[in-house]
Amino acid sequence: MTTDTPIVIALLRVREYLTPPQSWCKLAAVGPAGSRCLGYTIEREIQEPIRRYVTKRVIEAVLRRGFEHIIAFNDYHTTTHEEVLSVLDEAIARERGYIKRAQ
Numbered sequence: 291m292t293t294d295t296p297i298v299i300a301l302l303r304v305r306e307y308l309t310p311p312q313s314w315c316k317l318a319a320v321g322p323a324g325s326r327c328l329g330y331t332i333e334r335e336i337q338e339p340i341r342r343y344v345t346k347r348v349i350e351a352v353l354r355r356g357f358e359h360i361i362a363f364n365d366y367h368t369t370t371h372e373e374v375l376s377v378l379d380e381a382i383a384r385e386r387g388y389i390k391r392a393q
Contacts, residue, residue: 297343298385300336304344305378307331314374316365328374329360347381354380 294302308314308331315321319330326334328348336344348360355377357363364374 295385296340297347298382300340300344301347301378301382301385303335304328304331305375305382307335308371308374308378311371314371316369327361328364328377332360344381347385348377350384351377351380 307326308328312323313325315325315327319327321327332341332344332348345360352358352360352363355363355373357366363369363377
């Protein structure tokens with residue numbers, strides 16, 4: 291059995307926070323009833339130095355979707371809650387080594 295790295299644990303924490311649809315928002319760092327965008331959730335939930343590695347993994351995933359920044363991806367008019375969770379799932383899988391990072 292593989293033990294998750296601190297980066298995977300941090301990514302899982304962000305994903306857990308954003309899993310309920312009402313916990314995610316766009317066009318604001320903090321929305322109604324305490325919902326948060328992806329970038330702000332990373333900032334609030336994860337401390338340095340792990341935060342920079344989590345951010346890097348998430349940026350790698352949004353780059354593959356044609357975005358240069360987490361906020362641009364999060365706030366794009368067609369981005370859905372499911373897509374945000376998919377980005378986190380991809381970042382987790384890549385960090386665990388299930389997907390090669392060069393792809």
